[in-house]
Amino acid sequence: MYTKLNVFLSQSIAVYRMTHRIFGCMIAILLVLSIPGYAFQKTPYQSVNDVPNPKDSGTGYVSNPDGLIDPTELDSLNNLLAELNRRTGIETAVVIISDFTKNDDDFTFSTALFRHWGIGKGGSNNGLLLLIATERRQYRFVTGYGLEGLLPDITLSTIGDRILVPAFKEQAYGSGIINAVKVISGYLQQPANKKELDTLFNNQKITTSGASTKTILFAIAILSAIVAGWQLNKIKASISKAKQKLSNLYADISFWSAIVLLCCVFFLSTVGFFSGHFMDMLWSVFNFFPLVICLIIVLYLFFAHLNILSSLRMSHKDDVNYFESFGKFYRQSWWHTLLSPILLIIIFIQLVQITRLKKRIKAPLDNNGMPMRRCDRDAEEVNQYLSSGQLKEEDTGSLIYDIWTTEHAEEIKLISNPGYHYADFEVCPACGFRTYTQPIEITIERATYAHGGRAKRVNLCRNCDHEHFIEFIMLDKLVRTNNSSSSGGGSSSSGSGSSSNSSSSSWGGGSTGGGGAGGRW
Incomplete structure (x- = not known):
């Protein structure tokens, strides 16, 4: 028991x-x-000295140290501010951070930051600062002395209420700031600067809705891409599987392009987790996920079409048969261009080649004045009509031969046409075929880290191996290089590697009396 x-x-x-x-x-x-949201959360900036100055790094007018604006919108914003500076002479700084010291309110911190950087020209004090603190859900405009009359507090308050607040509620920080800058730029550039601000609001295209429409269009694009992939696989299955190494290469490129994009998303998420910006980066990835998927669809269809065309090319030695198959293929898949517009490049190139082919295959007349018959390179064995030199010309792509015969092959005509590599070859002085290369370099002794090498420049015939020596070339010895050069810095205050937007290396030394307006969302 x-x-x-x-x-x-x-x-x-x-x-x-x-x-x-x-x-x-x-x-x-x-x-x-829960660590990304609490333990790894970025410490608020304790003073204005801690906020990165974009002028110090030469990256424009925007300080974006917490990565709250994506690079594309960041470049657009820097371009807008550079154009505003060029047209009006007004220096504008935009600072978007998570939070700053609890000891200061938004007015005190933004005014101190304005004076610390010296935004605006020293004589005219025509600077403008927009500070956004996302954790506090607050923004603040600060104007220099010279702008207080041109940009009254009520004007800035209206811009903030009608543009910034609706966008910031949707966490669309980049688009909200860009739209606000466009309105301010237009307002300042009015001839008398007296028109009503509503005129600019009516002309300004501010997108704060339409998410449902985008979702529907995104879903349609995904379903269409699936149908397109099914159709391409069906077409590919009907093509001869012989000699498809090149088509497999295009298929691999299509596959790995998708893998690389997905790895980038994973890498950014990992960096965000360990840097304390996981939620911000997750939100950015979510916002750009449809764009990433659409880019994958565009690349997939582009390389998938190259895959099909290369398979068709491998299956048809005869150009006429190939272009007939090309026409049939695009009569079935023309609608793929709606999902991947870059397919129009392929279609345009092929149409140009079809136009040239039509001129090329005009039938000559035999001795009796009757049109001759063109030999089908896919259905007939025509190598017997070509010499070894002519076959080599076709192998190198310098010339393409059309073979014309009478009904019983009593009369044969060979008509040569420029190939894809016609300009790369000349007529060989020894054998007379167009297989004589342009000057090329042939290495005699390879260069190493210890000593240099030697090469010769020659013309070489690919048919008879005739060689014409031009000169010897000395090759420099190899040098070990250090790849640790700066790549722009991962902690750039603006989050962008471009410095072309910055008109100078520092602010102009302006000051402010505290004019401006602020708000919250």
Whole structure:
């Protein structure tokens, strides 16, 4: 009895310990998942000295140290501010950070930052600062002394309420700031600067909705891409599988392009997790996910079409048969261009070649004045009509031969046409075929890290191996290079590597009396 009781108690204790460990692991996992939002959250900027100055790094007018604006919108914003500076002479700085010290309010911190950087020209004090603190959900415009009359507080307050607040509520920080800058730029460039601000709002295209429409269009694009892929696979299956190494290369490129894009998303998410900006980067990835998928669709269809065309080319030695297959293929898949517009480049190139082919295959007349028949290179064995030199010309792509015969092959005509590599070859002085290369370099002795090498420049016939020596060339010895040069810095204050938007290396030394307006969302 006691033995059974002891066994029961031992088993109960073991179950309790195991349950306790499982719950402990679950709690630990939950704590780890909560780290990005709390433990790794970026420390608020304690003073204006801690806020990165974009002029110090030469990256424009925007300080974006927390990566709250994506690079594309960042470049657009820098371009707008550079254009505003060029047209009006007004220096505008935009600072978007997560938070700053709790000891200051938005007015005190932004005014101190304006004076610390010296935004605007020293004599005219025509600077403008827009500070956004996303964790506080606050923004603040600060104007220099010279702008207080041109940009009254009520004007800036209206711009903030009608443009910034709706966009910021949707976390569309980049588009909200860009739209606000466009309105301010237009307002400042009015001849008398007295028109009503509503005129600019009516002309300004501000997009704050339409998410449902975008979602529907995105879903249609995904379904269409699936149907297009199914159709391409069906077409590919009907093509001869002989000699498809090149088509497999295009298929690999299509596949790996998608893999690389997905790896980039994973890498950014990992960096965001360990840098404390996981949620911000996750939101950015979510916003740009449709764009990434659309880019994958565009690349996939482009290389998939190259895959099909290369298979058709490998299956048809005869150009006429190839272009007939090309026409049939695009009569079936023309609608793929709606999903991948770059396919129009392929179509245009092929149409140009078809136009040239039509001129090329005009039938000559035999001795009796009757049109001759063109030999089908796919259906007939025509190598017997060509010499080894002519076959080599076709192999090198310098010339393409059309073979014309009468009904019973009593009369044969060979008509040569420029090939894809016609300009790369000349007529060989030895054998007379167009297989004589332009000057090429042939290495005699390879260069190493210890000593240089030697090469010769020659013309070489690919048919008869006739060689014409031009000169010897000395090759410099190899030099070990250090690839640790700066790449722009991952902690750039504006988040962009472009410096062309910055008109100078520092602000103009302007000051402010605290004019401007602020708000929250």
